[in-house]
Amino acid sequence: MSQTSTIGKAINLGLRRALEDDPKVVLMGEDIGRLGGVFRVTDALQKDFGEDRVIDTPLAESGIVGTAVGLAMRGYRPVCEIQFDGFVYPAFDQIVCQVAKMHNRSLGTIPMPIVIRIPWGGGIGAVEHHSESPEAYFCHTAGLKVLAPSNPNDAYWMIQQAIASDDPIIFFEPKRRYHEKGEIDTDLGLAGAYPLHASRVARPGSDVTVVAYGPMVRTCLDAAVAAEADGRSLEVIDMRTLSPLDMGPVYESVRRTGRLVIAHEAPGNVGLGAEIATRVMQECFYSLEAPVLRVTGYDTPYPQSRLEEEFLPDLDRVLDAVDRTFAY
Amino acid sequence: MVNGERGPRATKSGGTTRTAAKKPAAPRKKATTDRSVANGTDPAFVQLLTPEGDRVEHPDYSVDFTDQEYRDLYRDLVIVRRLDTEGTTLQRQGQLGIWASLNGQEAAQIGSGRALAQQDMVFPTYREHGVLWCRDIDPIMPFGLFRGVDLGGWDSRKYKFNMYTIVIGAQTLHATGYAMGVKLDGKMGTDDGEAVIAYFGDGAISQGDVNEAFVYAAAYDAPVVFFCQNNQYAISVPVHKQAKAPLFERASGFGFPGVRVDGNDVLATYAVTKDALDRARHGEGPGLIEAYTYRMAAHTTTDDPTRYRDRSEEDAWRLKDPLSRMKAFLEKQGLADEDYFAELTAEADRYALDLRERVLSMPEPDPSSIFDHVYPNGSPLIDEQRAEFLAYHASFEGSGH
Numbered sequence: 001m002s003q004t005s006t007i008g009k010a011i012n013l014g015l016r017r018a019l020e021d022d023p024k025v026v027l028m029g030e031d032i033g034r035l036g037g038v039f040r041v042t043d044a045l046q047k048d049f050g051e052d053r054v055i056d057t058p059l060a061e062s063g064i065v066g067t068a069v070g071l072a073m074r075g076y077r078p079v080c081e082i083q084f085d086g087f088v089y090p091a092f093d094q095i096v097c098q099v100a101k102m103h104n105r106s107l108g109t110i111p112m113p114i115v116i117r118i119p120w121g122g123g124i125g126a127v128e129h130h131s132e133s134p135e136a137y138f139c140h141t142a143g144l145k146v147l148a149p150s151n152p153n154d155a156y157w158m159i160q161q162a163i164a165s166d167d168p169i170i171f172f173e174p175k176r177r178y179h180e181k182g183e184i185d186t187d188l189g190l191a192g193a194y195p196l197h198a199s200r201v202a203r204p205g206s207d208v209t210v211v212a213y214g215p216m217v218r219t220c221l222d223a224a225v226a227a228e229a230d231g232r233s234l235e236v237i238d239m240r241t242l243s244p245l246d247m248g249p250v251y252e253s254v255r256r257t258g259r260l261v262i263a264h265e266a267p268g269n270v271g272l273g274a275e276i277a278t279r280v281m282q283e284c285f286y287s288l289e290a291p292v293l294r295v296t297g298y299d300t301p302y303p304q305s306r307l308e309e310e311f312l313p314d315l316d317r318v319l320d321a322v323d324r325t326f327a328y
Numbered sequence: 329m330v331n332g333e334r335g336p337r338a339t340k341s342g343g344t345t346r347t348a349a350k351k352p353a354a355p356r357k358k359a360t361t362d363r364s365v366a367n368g369t370d371p372a373f374v375q376l377l378t379p380e381g382d383r384v385e386h387p388d389y390s391v392d393f394t395d396q397e398y399r400d401l402y403r404d405l406v407i408v409r410r411l412d413t414e415g416t417t418l419q420r421q422g423q424l425g426i427w428a429s430l431n432g433q434e435a436a437q438i439g440s441g442r443a444l445a446q447q448d449m450v451f452p453t454y455r456e457h458g459v460l461w462c463r464d465i466d467p468i469m470p471f472g473l474f475r476g477v478d479l480g481g482w483d484s485r486k487y488k489f490n491m492y493t494i495v496i497g498a499q500t501l502h503a504t505g506y507a508m509g510v511k512l513d514g515k516m517g518t519d520d521g522e523a524v525i526a527y528f529g530d531g532a533i534s535q536g537d538v539n540e541a542f543v544y545a546a547a548y549d550a551p552v553v554f555f556c557q558n559n560q561y562a563i564s565v566p567v568h569k570q571a572k573a574p575l576f577e578r579a580s581g582f583g584f585p586g587v588r589v590d591g592n593d594v595l596a597t598y599a600v601t602k603d604a605l606d607r608a609r610h611g612e613g614p615g616l617i618e619a620y621t622y623r624m625a626a627h628t629t630t631d632d633p634t635r636y637r638d639r640s641e642e643d644a645w646r647l648k649d650p651l652s653r654m655k656a657f658l659e660k661q662g663l664a665d666e667d668y669f670a671e672l673t674a675e676a677d678r679y680a681l682d683l684r685e686r687v688l689s690m691p692e693p694d695p696s697s698i699f700d701h702v703y704p705n706g707s708p709l710i711d712e713q714r715a716e717f718l719a720y721h722a723s724f725e726g727s728g729h
């Protein structure tokens with residue numbers, strides 16, 4: 001069955017289905033119960049599944065993730081919500097030192113089937129700590145997998161696939177896109193849906209490859225529409241999985257286009273773009289017609305909301321980079 | 329603990345003697361779960377002014393204000409509520425991104441704020457507009473943060489009032505470290521010694537940072553007062569879901585005294601805070617105050633409290649309003665008349681109007697300022713990016729961008 005849904009609602013529906021399908025799935029986080037989360041992503045789930053399975057935790061993020069570790073050891077599949085990206089840091093120790101390493105250290109005997117959902121990124125006019133892009137920290141940590149859906153259908157299926165996976169997964173939700181609508185196909189099934197750790201061409205094109213993930217996918221698709229009017233054909237790739245990266249479609253695309261622009265909100269310095277660029281250089285060196293360019297946030301703290309439009313890569317900056325790749 | 333108000337005195341000055349002999353101000357139920365909000369009764373706390381505006385005595389705490397001082401406290405309450413209302417209005421009109429209202433918590437903030445000595449240092453959360461007012465700081469200062477024109481920055485040391493802290497609980501450790509510095513500097517032990525106060529909420533007390541702050545403060549006998557405004561909710565989560573015993577009782581486990589005060593009573597809040605600050609400044613170590621109050625407004629302007637609490641609960645708390653009881657007191661004591669109240673309302677309106685006009689004319693930030701203060705010693709990476717940023721924006725000049 002196909003239905004129209006926002007990204008936020010799609011995750012809600014995906015969580016609901018995971019709760020229905022597996023009694024070991026528990027949701028935990030601040031204000032996720034009666035309130036339904038500050039973004040309403042868990043709306044009505046506590047009402048339907050009870051306070052034991054949709055848990056309003058105390059205000060302590062290290063506690064959320066640390067107790068999730070114990071619940072996972074006990075056979076549960078905790079899905080943790082961190083209220084905003086900037087508030088994951090109190091849990092960082094538990095994530096990096098415990099969640100990520102437990103399986104390895106227990107000689108493969110104790111998996112950590114934990115999903116940590118993080119509404120993420122800027123563009124909502126918020127005060128500080130509500131607009132961060134910390135994905136690189138987690139991608140840098142062995143033992144974690146990192147995902148970033150960009151549209152409702154992916155959001156719906158990826159959250160369920162993530163919960164079903166025995167790997168610990170950081171699940172970044174594009175908060176400024178929560179209200180964007182699209183079709184979801186609820187019949188695909190976990191195995192029938194697009195594979196979890198795979199990137200995908202979101203819009204085919206022939207002149208330049210543009211790689212993005214999460215909220216920047218929409219920006220780049222818009223840029224592709226604008227570029228078409230100028231007679232330029234952009235191929236937009238939605239990475240979907242940030243760790244491990246699925247580079248196959250990127251290599252294939254760059255070999256055709258010879259040009260690559262990578263866009264993310266996170267600061268450029270040691271960001272995902274650097275990793276993607278290096279791999280492309282290694283694999284597609286003779287195909288490249290121009291240096292790989294990055295369009296990213298600046299290496300400053302995320303600014304006050306009145307300046308966030310200047311900070312966030314937008315359509316113009318993506319097109320500017322596209323222009324520059326043709327200047328070589 | 330024998331009575332409901334103070335933890336055992338952890339240090340030299342003698343067990344629970346300050347209260348052991350006397351009865352607490354109100355009877356206290358056996359407190360394993362504190363559900364007093366749900367059933368509408370107050371727990372035991374220090375109270376000097378009833379909701380009806382009557383003065384009551386307390387064995388350990390008292391205030392001795394002049395008529396003028398009583399009026400001034402009421403004036404503070406009225407003005408900070410009026411300014412807060414303006415904050416909410418400005419947000420509703422699209423002039424602020426968000427506003428965190430103090431409505432209902434005025435007495436907790438004015439009582440504690442007025443108890444501060446000049447030299448004391450304050451570490452607020454994001455809601456302490458009333459304490460800020462008591463520091464004689466221009467009330468416009470936090471509006472930069474809420475309007476989004478700046479990151480809410482100022483020189484905390486100059487104002488003896490730290491920047492608002494949004495990451496829950498972080499400031500309690502900063503306050504403790506600052507207080508450790510006071511001690512290292514030998515700036516305590518006398519009447520003009522320095523004390524530090526850290527504000528936080530009933531939700532924050534669950535946070536690891538806050539518990540570590542308690543440990544450090546106790547270990548180093550730091551001159552810091554932990555002031556917890558128990559406004560009954562951490563966004564949607566009621567305090568009894570996070571805490572199974574009264575919050576002030578935690579202090580005893582860490583080794584310093586705790587006290588619960590009627591946070592809607594400006595006189596009692598003043599008295600307990602003054603006492604705790606004075607003990608800290610005299611080298612008697614930290615203290616915890618739980619100001620029992622209620623957040624009458626939404627958590628912030630983006631919140632919808634109808635999703636998680638009943639109107640009837642709000643109505644019950646409205647009867648305990650901190651302003652009404654002080655007004656009733658002034659009237660009953662004959663300390664103020666209708667003219668006084670009318671003039672005060674007008675004065676508060678003038679403050680609010682002035683604030684509104686100045687908020688509306690706050691300058692827009694210069695975009696390249698995002699690069700200005702990242703490092704004290706600068707960075708070539710930042711310089712490079714600033715140059716790119718300026719060149720990129722210059723390329724739009726004249727193109728209608």
Ligand SMILES: Cc1ncc(C[n+]2csc(CCOP(=O)(O)OP(=O)(O)O)c2C)c(N)n1
Pocket residue numbers: 030059061083087090455494495496528529530531532533559561562563623627
């Ligand atoms: C570390 C961290 N986690 C989560 C949040 C999101 N958040 C902002 S306010 C709040 C509730 C705070 O409740 P409380 O401490 O009782 O203070 P109150 O707002 O009621 O004054 C939460 C969860 C945050 N700001 N920081």
